[in-house]
Structure formats: C-alpha cells, structure tokens
Amino acid sequence: MTTYLDYNATAPIRPPVIEAMTEAARCHGNPSSVHAMGRAARHRIEAARRAVAALVGREDVDVIFTSGGTEADALAVRGLGRETILVSAIEHDAVLAAAPSAARVPVTGDGIVDLHALQDMLEDTQSGLLCVMWANNETGAVQPVAEIARLAHAAGWLLHVDAVQGAGRLDPADLAEADSIALSAHKIGGPPGVGALLIREGLAVTPMIAGGGQERGRRSGTENDVGIAGFAVAAAAAAEERDAEAMRLRALRDRIGQGARARAPEARIMAGAAERLCNTLSLALPGVAAETQVMALDLAGVAVSAGSACSSGKVKRSHVLDAMFPDDPIAGQAIRVSLGWASTDEDADRFLHAWGAMRDRLSPAVR
Amino acid sequence: MSDAFPDLDLGLPGPRSARRVVVAMSGGVDSSVTAALLKEAGYDVVGITLQLYDHGSAVGRKGACCAGQDIYDASVVAERAGIPHYVLDYESRFRESVIDDFADSYLRGETPIPCVRCNQTVKFRDLLATARDLGADALATGHYVRRVVGEAGPELHRAVDPGKDQSYFLFATTAEQLDFLRFPLGGLTKEQTRDQARRLGLEVQDKPDSQDICFVPNGNYAEIVKKLRPGAADPGEIVHMDGTVMGRHDGIVHYTIGQRRGLGIGGRKGEDGAPDTDPLYVIRLEPETRRVVVGPREALGACEVRVGRLNWLGDATPAGGSGGDGIRVAAKLRSAQASATGTLYRDGAAARLVLDDPQFGISAGQAAVFYDPEAGTRVLGGGWILGTGDRTGDAGKNTTSPRLTPAMPPRISPVSVAE
Numbered sequence: 074m075t076t077y078l079d080y081n082a083t084a085p086i087r088p089p090v091i092e093a094m095t096e097a098a099r100c101h102g103n104p105s106s107v108h109a110m111g112r113a114a115r116h117r118i119e120a121a122r123r124a125v126a127a128l129v130g131r132e133d134v135d136v137i138f139t140s141g142g143t144e145a146d147a148l149a150v151r152g153l154g155r156e157t158i159l160v161s162a163i164e165h166d167a168v169l170a171a172a173p174s175a176a177r178v179p180v181t182g183d184g185i186v187d188l189h190a191l192q193d194m195l196e197d198t199q200s201g202l203l204c205v206m207w208a209n210n211e212t213g214a215v216q217p218v219a220e221i222a223r224l225a226h227a228a229g230w231l232l233h234v235d236a237v238q239g240a241g242r243l244d245p246a247d248l249a250e251a252d253s254i255a256l257s258a259h260k261i262g263g264p265p266g267v268g269a270l271l272i273r274e275g276l277a278v279t280p281m282i283a284g285g286g287q288e289r290g291r292r293s294g295t296e297n298d299v300g301i302a303g304f305a306v307a308a309a310a311a312a313e314e315r316d317a318e319a320m321r322l323r324a325l326r327d328r329i330g331q332g333a334r335a336r337a338p339e340a341r342i343m344a345g346a347a348e349r350l351c352n353t354l355s356l357a358l359p360g361v362a363a364e365t366q367v368m369a370l371d372l373a374g375v376a377v378s379a380g381s382a383c384s385s386g387k388v389k390r391s392h393v394l395d396a397m398f399p400d401d402p403i404a405g406q407a408i409r410v411s412l413g414w415a416s417t418d419e420d421a422d423r424f425l426h427a428w429g430a431m432r433d434r435l436s437p438a439v440r
Numbered sequence: 441m442s443d444a445f446p447d448l449d450l451g452l453p454g455p456r457s458a459r460r461v462v463v464a465m466s467g468g469v470d471s472s473v474t475a476a477l478l479k480e481a482g483y484d485v486v487g488i489t490l491q492l493y494d495h496g497s498a499v500g501r502k503g504a505c506c507a508g509q510d511i512y513d514a515s516v517v518a519e520r521a522g523i524p525h526y527v528l529d530y531e532s533r534f535r536e537s538v539i540d541d542f543a544d545s546y547l548r549g550e551t552p553i554p555c556v557r558c559n560q561t562v563k564f565r566d567l568l569a570t571a572r573d574l575g576a577d578a579l580a581t582g583h584y585v586r587r588v589v590g591e592a593g594p595e596l597h598r599a600v601d602p603g604k605d606q607s608y609f610l611f612a613t614t615a616e617q618l619d620f621l622r623f624p625l626g627g628l629t630k631e632q633t634r635d636q637a638r639r640l641g642l643e644v645q646d647k648p649d650s651q652d653i654c655f656v657p658n659g660n661y662a663e664i665v666k667k668l669r670p671g672a673a674d675p676g677e678i679v680h681m682d683g684t685v686m687g688r689h690d691g692i693v694h695y696t697i698g699q700r701r702g703l704g705i706g707g708r709k710g711e712d713g714a715p716d717t718d719p720l721y722v723i724r725l726e727p728e729t730r731r732v733v734v735g736p737r738e739a740l741g742a743c744e745v746r747v748g749r750l751n752w753l754g755d756a757t758p759a760g761g762s763g764g765d766g767i768r769v770a771a772k773l774r775s776a777q778a779s780a781t782g783t784l785y786r787d788g789a790a791a792r793l794v795l796d797d798p799q800f801g802i803s804a805g806q807a808a809v810f811y812d813p814e815a816g817t818r819v820l821g822g823g824w825i826l827g828t829g830d831r832t833g834d835a836g837k838n839t840t841s842p843r844l845t846p847a848m849p850p851r852i853s854p855v856s857v858a859e
Contacts, residue, residue, distance in 0.1 A: 365573045368526050372460075372486065372574060386515065387491050387527040435573055 076375045076423040078354060080260070080413030081210050081238060082382070087262035088416060089301045089311055094264060096099055104296050105285065114298050121305035125269050128261075128308040129236060129254055130245035134271040136379040137278070137288045138301055141268035142237040142257030143167035144281075148270045148292070149233040150204065150251045157201025159194055161186045161216070162396035165235055166381060167255075168204050177396075178205070184214035184344035184397045192224055200229035207239030208248065211380070211393045212344035213353025215243060216243050222250035231276075237268075241311030242319060242350050252276060258300065261415055263307030283399035308347075314414070322412045325349040325421050329410060332425045339438040343394065343407050352416075355394075356428075357407035360437035365380035365407045369435070373427040379408045387426040448481040450622045451589060452577050456482035461622070462571035463527070463580045464563060465489045465518065467510030470582030472517040473633050474624050476640045486574060487525040489514040490562060492534040493655040513644050516738060520642065528570070530562050535540050537561035539655060543668040546661070549725030550805025551696045553609070553775070554653055560612040568620060578622045585610050586626030586817075587618060592755050594618045596819040598811070601629040610773045611809040611822025612751050628667050657809045665693045676730030678703065681723060683741055691723045698740055698801030704733075721801075741798035742828035745773065747791040747808045754812075754820035769810040769820060771795070773802050782811055791823060802828050 077085070097117060102110030104118050122136040139145045142165070148159060150171035156196045158175040160168055163184060169175075178194055179187045186205055195203070201226045208215045218234050225232040234251040248254055253272045259265035272278055284293030333340045333356055343355035358366060363379035367388060370377055380391035394404035410424065431438055463475040465487040479485045495508030511527055518525030538557045543821040545552035563581070565668075571579040584599035585607045596618060599605040613621065625633055637645035652659045666673045673691040680686050687703075689695065695703075699722040720734040766783040771793055773780070782795040793808060802825060809822035 081745050139812075344667055362570075364526075366571055368486075368570075369574055371526075372524065386525075387511075389529060434575065 074374065076420050076427075077332065078410045078412060078416070078420060078424055079376050079378050080416070081409060082378055083233075083259045084262045084413045085264060086259075086264055086303070087307055088218055088305045090263055094299050094303040097299045104297075104298060105287065112197055114296075115184060116244035117305075118296055118298055118301055121301045124305040124308045124422065125334040126271060127257070128240055128245070128312050129248050129271065131248065131254070131271060133274050134254070135274055135289075137270045137291050138296060138304075139270055139292060140266055140297075141259075142235065142255050143268075145205075145255035145257070145268045145270035146233075146235055147171040148278065148281055149255060149272075150202065151281060152291070153202055153231060153233070153272075153279065154279055155200075155202035155231060158204065159198065159230070160204045162204065163209050163211075163214075163393045164204055164206055165237070166208060168206075168233075168235060170404065172204070175204075180214075180396050182397055183347040184209060184212045184393065185347050186216050186221065188217070188220065188224070191221065192273045195224060195228040195230055201231070201346045202233055203230045204233045204235065206235040206237075208243060208350045208353075209344075209393055210238045210353075211391055212347075212355040212397070213238075213350035213411075214344040214347040215239070215349060217247075218251065219247045219249070226250065238350060239354075241308070241315055242322075242352060258304035261307045261311040264300045267297055267304045269304070270271050310368070310414075319351040322416065325412055325416060326352060326354050326410075328418075329421050329424055330356065332421070333428060333432075336425070336429045337385065337432045337436060337438065339436060340432070341403065341407075343397070352412040354410040355407050356410060357403050357435055358432060359403060359406055360428065361406055361432075361435045363391075363406055363408055365435065366406075366431065369431045370424075370427055373431065374405060375409050375424055375427045377408050377424075448477055448624055449577055450478075450483070450580070450624070459483060459578070460484040460486060460574065460576045461578045461580050462567075462574060462576040463487045463523075464567055464582075465514040467513035467517075467644065468582065468583070468650065469637050469642075469647050470584070470625055470633055472514070472582075472642050472644050473636045473640065474582040475517065475519040475523060476578055476642060477624060477636060479523050480640070484585055485521070485523045486576065487514065487518040487521075487523050488567065488570070489525065489527045490530040490534075491527055491557075492530050492562065493539070494531065498655055498657055513647070517642050517644060521640075522707035532564065533562050533566055534558070534655075539664075539668065542653075542812045543665045545805045546665045546693045547669055547727060548645070548805070549692055549727040549842075551803040552805045553807060554655075555609050556612055556807055559610055564613060564621065568617060568731055574618070577621055580622040580624055582625055583610060583623050584625055584628075584630075585623050587621060587623050588818075593696050596753055597626070597817040598819070599626045599729075604630050607811075607819050607858060608772050608809050608822075610808060611753075611807055611819060612749060613753070615753060618753070662691070662693045666691065674730055676732065678732045678734060680720070681733055681735035686720075686734060689732050692727060692732055694729060695725055696721055697724060697803040703734060729835055737800070740800045741803075742800075742802050743773075743795045743798045744794040744829055745795065745799075745802055745808055746826040746828070747793060747823035748789065748826045750786065750789050750791050750821055750823035752786075754810075754818070766794070767820075768813045769793070770813045770816060772807075772809045772811065773799055773825065779811060783812060789823075 102114035103114040115210045125136050146167040158172040160175045162177040163180050178191045205216050205221050222232045231252040233253045235255045239255050256269045258267040278291045279289050282293050287293050330342050339359050343356040367379050380389045398404040461483045465471045475487050488653050489511050515525050519635050538554050541553045542552050568579050583606045584604040586597040588595045588597050598607045656664050672693040675690045677687045700719055718736055723735040723739050724733045766785040769784045770779040771782050780799050782793050785792045804827050806825050807822050808825050810820045812818040
C-alpha cells in the first residue's frame with residue numbers, strides 16, 4: 074500500500090464530493106438552456122460561486138469558473154489588460170509561463186518575497202499587474218500578501234494572488250485587498266479539471282476563449298457543472314475544517330520534520346524560519362539528489378515529490394529552491410512532503426521509517 | 441526461435457524477486473525487450489529513461505516537449521511490463537560530458553564517437569551510481585554485447601549477431617563497471633529480439649533502429665558544431681599534400697578523413713596538360729592553420745596507430761615500452777570496418793599499434809578496440825586514436841604499398857551509432 078504524502082500535487086477526492094458529483098451527474102441540463110432542467114443546472118452553478126467566494130472570505134468578487142488553477146492564472150495575467158507584469162521568483166509555472174518576459178521579484182533565503190526589492194521595483198517601473206502567490210507549493214512559505222497588496226496599490230499596481238495552495242489552509246483575511254485570486258478544486262479534495270478566477274467587482278477581463286459567452290462572456294464553453302458541484306462541496310468542507318485541520322496537520326508535519334532531524338542532524342528544513350503552510354514540509358538531505366530520494370521512497374511505497382513534474386514524469390530542477398539558494402547544490406536535494414485531509418499518524422510513521430532507511434543508505438553524513 | 445528464450449539468469453545470488461535490476465530504457469526495441477524479459481524472469485525491475493537533450497529544440501520545433509516520443513514509448517512499455525519507470529533529467533550532464541566534447545573534438549580536426557562518451561559517462565558512471573543508490577544489484581542495458589564470466593572475472597565479448605555487435609562502443613567500460621553491468625541481449629540476433637517484442641506485445645516491436653546520433657536527429661553534424669563553436673565555420677584552404685592550393689573551404693567541421701566527395705575542388709592537370717583524373721581524398725585536417733589536406737587514396741594508408749587513454753580488460757597487460765615484445769591483437773579502428781591484425785605495444789595509458797597491413801582512413805577521435813586474435817570475440821581493451829605514424833602526425837608516412845586497394849566507401853559517415 075502506498076503512503077500518499079503529495080497533497081500539494083493533488084489531494085484524494087473527499088467522499089462527500091464524490092456523492093455531490095454523482096448526484097449532479099444524474100441531473101443533466103445545460104445551464105444556458107431556457108427550460109427547467111437548464112435552470113436547475115444554472116442554480117447549482119450560482120450556488121457554487123457563493124461557496125467558492127466564501128472559501129476566501131470575499132463577497133465583492135466575481136467568480137469565473139475555469140478548467141483549473143493554471144487557466145485561472147493565465148486569465149488574470151493575460152486578461153486583466155496590464156502591459157507591465159511583475160512576478161515573484163517563486164510563482165507557479167502557470168504564472169511564469171503566462172508572463173515569460175516579466176521581471177522577477179527576488180526572495181530571501183527563507184523563501185519570502187523580498188519586500189524592499191519589491192518596493193523598489195514597484196516604484197521604478199510603470200505600474201501594471203503584480204503576481205505574488207499566497208503560499209508556495211514547494212516550501213509552503215506564506216507570502217505577506219496583505220502587506221504586498223498595500224505596497225502594490227500605493228504604487229498604482231493591481232495584485233493577482235495565486236491562492237491555490239493557501240485556500241482552505243490559511244486565514245482568508247490576508248486576501249481582502251487582492252484584485253484577483255486563482256483557485257483550484259483538486260488541491261482541496263475536489264475534482265481535477267475545475268478552478269476559478271475571482272476578480273474584484275468592476276474589473277474588466279478580456280476572455281481567452283470566445284464562443285457561447287458563458288461566465289458572462291469571460292470564459293466561453295458549457296460549464297463543467299458536475300465538477301463545479303464537486304468544487305463547491307470541497308470548498309465548503311475545507312472552509313469548515315480549516316482551523317481544526319490546520320492544527321492537526323501542523324502537528325503531523327512537525328512530527329515528521331522533527332523525527333527526520335532527530336534521525337539525521339544533517340537534514341535541513343527549507344524555509345524553516347518562515348511562516349509555512351500547515352501541511353507542507355520541504356526536507357533536504359544534503360549530498361543526495363532530490364530525484365534519487367523521490368525514486369528511492371517510491372520504491373519503498375512512499376509517494377512524495379520534488380521540484381515540479383513535467384508531463385513526461387521527469388523531475389525538473391526547482392526554480393523555487395534555486396531562487397532561495399542560488400548556486401547552492403542544496404536546491405537540488407530537497408523533497409516535498411505534503412499532507413491533507415486523509416493523512417494519518419501512521420502515514421508519518423511509515424514515512425519516517427522509509428526515509429530513515431534511505432538516509433542511512435545514501436547520506437554522505439553516514440558513509 | 442519464437443517463444444523459447446535462452447536462460448536469462450543474471451548470475452546474482454539469492455531469489456530473483458529480491459534482486460533489483462535497473463534497466464536503462466531508451467524507448468527503443470532493444471532496451472524495452474531487456475526490461476520486459478527481466479521482469480518476466482522474475483527480477484525486481486526498475487526502468488529508468490534519461491532525458492539527455494531537449495528533443496523539442498533538437499528537431500527544431502518550438503514549444504515541442506523536451507521529452508519526445510522515445511521517452512513516451514519507454515513509459516508505455518514500462519506500464520505494460522508492470523515495472524516502475526522514472527525519467528531523469530540528464531541534460532546538463534549530457535551537454536558537459538558528451539555534446540561539448542563532440543564539438544571540441546571536431547574543432548581538433550577529429551571525428552568523434554559521442555556514443556562511447558555517453559556510455560562511459562552518463563550511463564556507466566552517473567546512471568550506474570544512481571542504480572546503486574536505489575539499492576540495485578545490477579544495471580542492465582539493451583546493448584548487443586556479451587558479458588562472460590571467465591576465470592579471472594567478467595569479460596567483455598562481441599555479441600553473437602555480428603551485424604549488431606556493439607562491443608566497439610563499449611571498449612571504455614571498466615572492470616568495476618562490468619562487474620555491475622548486464623547485457624541480456626548479447627546472445628540474441630536482432631530478429632530474435634523483435635520476435636520477443638512481438639511475443640511480449642510491446643508497442644515498440646516495429647520501431648526502426650536509430651540511425652543517427654540521438655541529439656542530431658537530422659544528421660547535420662556540422663550545423664550543431666557550428667552552433668556550439670562558432671569558430672568551427674572559419675574558412676580556410678584546401679591544400680594538396682604536395683603544397684598546391686586547390687581551393688577554399690568554409691570550415692574544417694565539414695570534412696572527415698577519408699572523405700572523397702563534396703570537396704568542392706576540381707581535378708588537376710597532369711604534367712602533360714591532360715586532366716589528372718585520380719580522385720582526391722581528405723588525408724588530414726590541420727585545425728591550427730585551418731587547412732584541409734588532400735591527396736591520393738594511397739596516402740590514407742597507415743601501418744602504425746597511436747592510441748591514448750587505454751582501457752585494458754584483458755588478463756595480461758601488454759608488454760610495456762616500445763622495446764617490449766607487444767601482444768598480438770585484432771584491432772577495429774572504425775565501427776563499420778572489419779578488424780585488422782597487428783601488434784600492440786603499451787606504455788602506461790598510451791599505446792602503439794603496429795598493423796600487419798596498412799589500413800586506410802584511420803581518423804583521430806575514433807576508437808581503436810583490441811580483440812583476442814585467436815578466439816576473436818573477447819574485448820581485450822581499447823583507446824582513442826590520437827593519430828597515425830610517428831608523432832609528427834605525418835599520416836601516410838608508413839604507407840609502403842600504394843597498390844593496396846582495400847574497399848573504401850565513397851563517403852565515410854563521420855560517426856556511427858551505438859544503440
């Protein structure tokens with residue numbers, strides 16, 4: 074049996090989500106149709122919008138359903154109509170690839186956006202769109218997006234926040250001033266293939282996909298109403314469990330981190346001094362390539378990840394850790410352990426057992 | 441033979457299910473069959489595919505995936521065989537260990553064999569180390585070569601299929617590497633391998649063999665060298681051995697020793713004023729002066745070859761120094777050429793090969809691989825060809841018989857492919 078510790082890649086779908094999606098799948102009806110079945114589908118989608126907005130505590134936003142977090146980020150970057158774009162160096166590829174020529178705001182060794190550098194860049198550049206994620210998917214480092222929103226707005230910039238990893242795990246008060254927010258269903262126990270871009274009411278978005286004019290003309294294509302129904306239930310569950318789960322997962326995460334450090338003093342926790350997501354641990358084993366660690370753990374039945382996976386399955390070098398540790402080999406020697414709603418104490422035990430055996434075999438500190 | 445398969449025992453102690461074997465899977469038929477057969481034989485097989493270069497940019501398609509079809513094929517085969525499969529990013533290692541060396545070798549006027557470098561570095565050094573890290577007991581590849589356990593330990597032998605034998609490309613395998621390596625296909629013909637692929641239902645069963653160097657899929661070596669090393673395209677003179685300037689060229693990278701066609705020069709007038717119809721060949725390349733030296737076919741012949749960075753796999757080292765007796769070997773000086781007999785004199789990591797008969801078109805940068813002259817299958821060792829004749833590099837100096845006419849291909853392919 075595999076011990077699954079890769080929730081930041083995708084989470085298992087929550088049972089109530091499966092039930093809601095099964096029920097929605099039985100009720101067919103195009104939300105754009107005039108008839109009663111169409112209206113019923115429309116009603117479910119509008120209810121889902123409210124549940125998704127509630128997850129990030131915002132009532133002053135329009136919710137545009139997309140095919141996922143990547144499309145939501147792309148729609149913000151390309152659709153908000155700002156020529157100048159500034160991104161943090163640790164953004165997800167969805168943002169970096171949507172704005173390939175954007176200047177990158179550096180981060181500190183703890184993986185937090187360098188606010189002094191940011192302020193200089195905001196003032197030195199003609200205003201446009203700034204993209205800073207809420208929490209980093211690899212290290213879990215939480216970015217001070219409330220403070221960043223103040224800096225951005227003072228300099229006349231819009232702020233887009235990729236909240237894919239923070240949603241359901243962090244206090245949404247931080248997002249009160251963001252101009253747009255990207256969300257994904259499958260990171261919080263919903264289905265893959267659904268996400269949303271939330272934009273402050275009154276902001277115009279140019280659509281990337283034209284057609285039947287769904288989502289008030291901002292994202293055409295018949296709505297994925299089954300997926301959206303699942304997204305709504307996942308969002309509600311994540312919001313409801315947030316405080317309790319944050320405490321439980323933080324304890325579990327720290328048990329893993331401390332257990333690893335007790336076994337291996339040479340092990341390092343990336344962004345360890347920063348405020349981090351309750352569920353995320355970036356654990357480096359100096360001298361051992363991250364890809365080797367991921368393979369060795371997989372062969373031992375433990376699923377973790379490193380860097381970001383390419384569609385071929387290849388482990389790409391982490392641009393996040395490279396930004397934190399320029400020219401330091403440690404950037405290629407950390408794995409990511411990420412927990413979620415179904416993680417248990419036994420998962421932590423099995424991880425520590427497999428990781429310890431791997432460390433004893435491979436760590437130069439042992440040899 | 442279609443169903444029955446020779447014993448696939450890898451000679452590892454203990455139950456097969458407890459013996460982990462990493463298979464280097466390229467996505468081709470050979471390594472796919474290797475992986476599937478070892479799984480069938482009961483080993484704990486792990487497939488690893490190396491992503492060596494950016495496929496998208498190599499085929500010149502912007503936005504194409506770095507991985508390409510071969511990596512996809514390998515993962516499909518692994519899924520069917522029921523083995524875990526991983527893709528490793530070896531782009532920077534491959535560039536440093538293989539591609540840079542390939543370009544520099546051309547700049548030195550040599551004709552490189554990147555496949556040997558690749559086996560020597562990224563596969564049998566780096567991947568082998570990763571296999572050990574994963575707790576593997578062996579690393580298996582789909583090479584057509586045999587590992588035979590002799591009295592003094594594992595020996596490297598030619599494959600049974602002479603048309604597929606890849607021992608030439610594996611001469612640099614060290615004894616320590618050989619100890620960990622396994623080549624299950626060395627006893628099969630290519631047809632038998634394809635039969636096995638069909639029997640196992642592998643999707644790659646009809647995939648054609650690769651013909652080019654993997655990172656130069658269009659075969660245009662000069663183009664990639666020029667891109668990596670802009671100086672390689674500096675023009676220069678084409679000079680006859682007798683000193684006559686015959687014309688100009690646009691970079692020595694376009695030439696290889698033994699090349700006849702595409703010189704871009706006309707014939708010369710004989711003493712009587714009639715056209716001299718003897719064809720001209722590239723005799724040597726002089727990178728310092730950027731000269732391409734041409735001459736008659738007989739000037740290509742050489743009886744003595746200087747070899748560097750010798751890797752010895754035979755039992756007894758050859759007698760040292762030029763004063764020693766040397767040992768008799770069958771030497772292969774180019775992948776597509778039959779071996780020639782001679783005597784090898786070794787001096788540390790360097791060696792001197794004195795051939796019984798002159799050989800033609802010997803090029804620096806290629807490998808000289810030495811086989812047992814009696815049994816004929818065992819690889820005794822090999823090294824890199826530094827040049828012919830004495831240290832002045834005067835190729836053709838030792839040519840004594842201008843009437844010798846061994847078969848010469850009209851255009852020698854600059855490199856050959858290992859897998």
